[in-house]
Amino acid sequence: MQETANITSKRRRLQRSPSPVSYKLDDEDSTYEPYIPVAQRREAKLAKLSSLGSNVDKEKSRKQLEELLEREDEEREEERRREKARRERTLLMEAQDVHSKKAAEDAKKTDVEKAEEADAEILAAIASRRKLASDLELAKGISYTDSLKTSWRAPRYIRERSEEQHQRLREKYHIIVDGEDIPPPIEHFSDMKIPEAMISFLKERKIITPTPIQLQGIPTAFSGRDMIGIAFTGSGKTLAFCLPIIMMALEAEARLPLVRGEGPVGVILCPSRELATQTYENVLSWATALAKDGKYPQLNTLLCIGGISMGDQSHVLNKGLHIVVATPGRLIDMLEKKRFTFNNCKYLCMDEADRMIDLGFEDDVRNIMSFFKRQRQTLLFSATMPRKIQDFAQQSLIKPILVNVGRAGAANLDVLQVVEYVKQEAKMVYLLECLQKTAPPVIIFSENKNEVDDIQEYLLLKGVEAVAIHGSKTQEERQYAIKSFKTGAKDVMVASGVASKGLDFNDVQHVIIFSMPKEIEDYVHQIGRTGRSGKTGIATTFVNMSTPEQTLLDLKYLLIEAGQKVPPFLQTVEDPRAAQGGSLKGCPVCGGLGHGISNCPKLEDAQRRQTASHRIDDGGGGY
Ligand SMILES: Nc1ncnc2c1ncn2[C@@H]1O[C@H](COP(=O)(O)OP(=O)(O)OP(=O)(O)O)[C@@H](O)[C@H]1O
Numbered sequence: 361m362q363e364t365a366n367i368t369s370k371r372r373r374l375q376r377s378p379s380p381v382s383y384k385l386d387d388e389d390s391t392y393e394p395y396i397p398v399a400q401r402r403e404a405k406l407a408k409l410s411s412l413g414s415n416v417d418k419e420k421s422r423k424q425l426e427e428l429l430e431r432e433d434e435e436r437e438e439e440r441r442r443e444k445a446r447r448e449r450t451l452l453m454e455a456q457d458v459h460s461k462k463a464a465e466d467a468k469k470t471d472v473e474k475a476e477e478a479d480a481e482i483l484a485a486i487a488s489r490r491k492l493a494s495d496l497e498l499a500k501g502i503s504y505t506d507s508l509k510t511s512w513r514a515p516r517y518i519r520e521r522s523e524e525q526h527q528r529l530r531e532k533y534h535i536i537v538d539g540e541d542i543p544p545p546i547e548h549f550s551d552m553k554i555p556e557a558m559i560s561f562l563k564e565r566k567i568i569t570p571t572p573i574q575l576q577g578i579p580t581a582f583s584g585r586d587m588i589g590i591a592f593t594g595s596g597k598t599l600a601f602c603l604p605i606i607m608m609a610l611e612a613e614a615r616l617p618l619v620r621g622e623g624p625v626g627v628i629l630c631p632s633r634e635l636a637t638q639t640y641e642n643v644l645s646w647a648t649a650l651a652k653d654g655k656y657p658q659l660n661t662l663l664c665i666g667g668i669s670m671g672d673q674s675h676v677l678n679k680g681l682h683i684v685v686a687t688p689g690r691l692i693d694m695l696e697k698k699r700f701t702f703n704n705c706k707y708l709c710m711d712e713a714d715r716m717i718d719l720g721f722e723d724d725v726r727n728i729m730s731f732f733k734r735q736r737q738t739l740l741f742s743a744t745m746p747r748k749i750q751d752f753a754q755q756s757l758i759k760p761i762l763v764n765v766g767r768a769g770a771a772n773l774d775v776l777q778v779v780e781y782v783k784q785e786a787k788m789v790y791l792l793e794c795l796q797k798t799a800p801p802v803i804i805f806s807e808n809k810n811e812v813d814d815i816q817e818y819l820l821l822k823g824v825e826a827v828a829i830h831g832s833k834t835q836e837e838r839q840y841a842i843k844s845f846k847t848g849a850k851d852v853m854v855a856s857g858v859a860s861k862g863l864d865f866n867d868v869q870h871v872i873i874f875s876m877p878k879e880i881e882d883y884v885h886q887i888g889r890t891g892r893s894g895k896t897g898i899a900t901t902f903v904n905m906s907t908p909e910q911t912l913l914d915l916k917y918l919l920i921e922a923g924q925k926v927p928p929f930l931q932t933v934e935d936p937r938a939a940q941g942g943s944l945k946g947c948p949v950c951g952g953l954g955h956g957i958s959n960c961p962k963l964e965d966a967q968r969r970q971t972a973s974h975r976i977d978d979g980g981g982g983y
Contacts, residue, residue, distance in 0.1 A: 508584035533572035539761035543579040557653035571596040586757035589741040591765035592772040593888020609682035618680020626707030631715040633665040635862040640685040667835030688724035702731040713740035744769040744881040746951040769951030774891035782902040798869040800851030830856035873901040880914040880952040913954025
C-alpha cells in the first residue's frame with residue numbers, strides 16, 4: 361500500500377514537472393490552475409456533500425449547491441469575457457503601434473529608397489512570368505531532372521586535372537562559370553574530339569585556337585548540358601553552338617541513317633531572317649567540309665524562314681532531315697502543317713536568345729517547345745543577357761551551366777567608341793565627312809526606316825555606293841543588300857535594327873550610329889558589327905538634344921566601363937540616382953547602367969507592344 365502511494369506521488373510530481381513545451385507557463389505563472397470541466401466539478405462537489413453524511417434534506421442541498429455552482433459559472437464566464445476583451449485591446453494597441461511605427465519609418469525613407477522598393481515590386485511582377493516550357497509540359501507537370509546523356513568525354517589527361525587547374529584556365533581567359541559539375545575548359549580544338557576534317561577546314565579560315573566562349577562552351581554543349589552562353593559581339597558564339605549540333609547529327613546518322621519524314625535532330629532559332637540565313641550558310645559549309653572528306657555522311661540542313669519559297673528546298677525535305685535553322689513564325693507554320701516533326705529532335709539552340717525569350721517572342725518559343733516529344737538539350741546564346749532574363753531562362757533549363765565571358769551587355773573592347781554631338785539638321789552633311797574617317801566597308805545605323813531610305817538616297821546622290829536594309833524591304837531587296845555588301849560590291853550599308861544582331865560581315869571598318877537607339881543593348885549589338893574576331897574597328901555615334909538623357913547616361917556608363925573617352929557634353933550628364941545617394945546598379949531588365957527598372961525603356965516598349973499586341977521583330981524575325 362505504502363509502495364502504491366509512493367508511486368502515485370512520484371507520478372504526480374512527474375506530471376507537474378515542466379515538459380519542454382509548457383515550462384514557461386509553469387515557471388512564470390504560479391497561479392495557474394488546470395481547467396476542470398463543469399460537469400466534473402459538479403460531480404466532485406456533490407460527491408463531497410454526500411460523503412459528509414449530514415441529515416439535511418439532500419434534495420434541498422442539491423438545489424442550493426446547483427444555484428451556487430451556476431453563480432460560480434456565471435462569474436467565471438464574466439471573468440473570461442473581461443480577459444478576452446483585455447487581450448483584444450492589447451492586440452489592437454500593438455497593431456496600431458506597429459502601423460504608426462511603419463508610417464514613421466516610411467516618412468523617414470528617402471525618395472531613392474522608395475524608388476528601390478517600387479523597382480523590387482516591378483521585378484517581382486516580372487519574375488512571376490510563366491516558366492519557359494511547352495504548355496503540354498506545364499499542363500502535365502513534366503519536368504526533367506537529368507541532363508541529356510552523350511557519349512562525349514574530355515580526353516583523359518584533361519579529366520585528370522584538378523578543379524583548381526580548370527579554374528585557373530578559366531581565369532586566364534576571363535571566363536566566369538556557374539552551375540553543377542561543369543565540364544573542363546579545353547584550350548585546343550584537337551583535344552575536343554572534333555573530326556580532323558573539321559579542324560583543317562577551320563584552319564583554312566584562320567580559326568586555329570578556340571575563343572574563350574568556345575573553349576568552355578563547346579565541351580559544355582558536347583557533354584549534353586543545357587547552357588547559357590554570354591560573350592561579347594564577334595567572339596565566335598556561332599561555332600560554339602553549331603559544332604555540337606553537327607556532331608549530334610553525325611552521331612544520329614551513324615547510328616541509323618535518317619530516311620524521308622525523319623528528323624530533324626536539332627534546331628537553331630534566330631530572331632531575324634538574315635541571321636538565320638547566315639547561320640544556315642555556316643552550318644552548310646561546315647557540314648559540306650565534313651562530307652567532302654569522305655568519312656562522314658552529308659547532313660541535310662533546312663533554312664526555314666519567312667519570305668522564301670520552301671518548295672525550293674524540297675530536295676532537303678524529301679530526305680531525312682538533320683538540322684533546321686529557323687525564325688519562329690515560319691518554323692511554327694511548318695510544324696503545324698506537319699512538313700516535319702520534332703518527334704526525334706533533341707537539341708534546341710536560340711541565338712540572340714535574350715531577344716527570343718524577350719516579352720514579344722516568348723509565346724512563340726513556348727509554342728515551338730510544345731512540338732518536342734522528348735527531353736531536349738537547350739542552349740541560349742547572346743552578347744547581351746540582362747540578369748532578369750538569365751534568371752528566367754535558368755529556371756527553364758535542366759541543371760544549366762552559365763558560361764560568361766565579360767559582363768553580359770558590355771561592349772566589345774576591340775571597338776573604339778567615339779560619341780559626337782551633332783545637331784539634327786547637320787547630321788546628313790556631317791555623315792559625309794564622317795565617312796572619310798576610314799576605308800570601306802562602313803555600316804550606318806538608323807532607328808527609323810524612312811531615315812534609312814533618306815540616308816541611302818542622299819549618299820547615292822553624293823556618289824557613294826550604298827545599299828539599304830530594313831523591315832519594310834522585300835526579302836529580295838534585303839538579300840541583295842546583304843549579298844552586295846558582303847561581297848564588297850557596295851561600300852556602305854544603311855540599316856535599321858534588323859541588321860544589327862549577329863550579322864557577321866568581313867572586316868567592317870567603321871560603324872556610324874546616325875540615331876542612337878533607345879535601348880543600350882541595341883547600341884552594343886550595332887557597334888559590335890565592327891571589331892570582330894580579334895580585329896579592331898571604330899564606332900561613331902551621333903547624339904544631340906533629342907537623345908533622351910537616360911540613354912545618354914547608359915552610354916556614358918558603358919564608355920566608362922570600356923575605358924573609352926567620355927566627351928565633355930556626356931560628362932555633364934548627371935545621374936539623378938547619384939545625387940540622391942541611391943544605388944547605381946544596372947537595370948536588371950535591359951542591362952543599361954544608367955537607370956533603374958522603373959525607367960527601363962525596354963520595359964516601356966514591351967508594355968506598349970503588348971498593348972498594341974503585335975510582334976517585336978521589326979518585320980524581319982517572324983513569318
Ligand atoms: N576561334 C576563332 N578564331 C578566329 N576567328 C573566329 C573563331 N571563331 C569564330 N571566328 C570568326 O569570328 C567572327 C565572328 O564570329 P560569330 O559571328 O560567331 O560571333 P558572335 O559571337 O556570334 O557575334 P554576335 O554577338 O555579333 O552574333 C566570324 O567571322 C568567325 O568566322
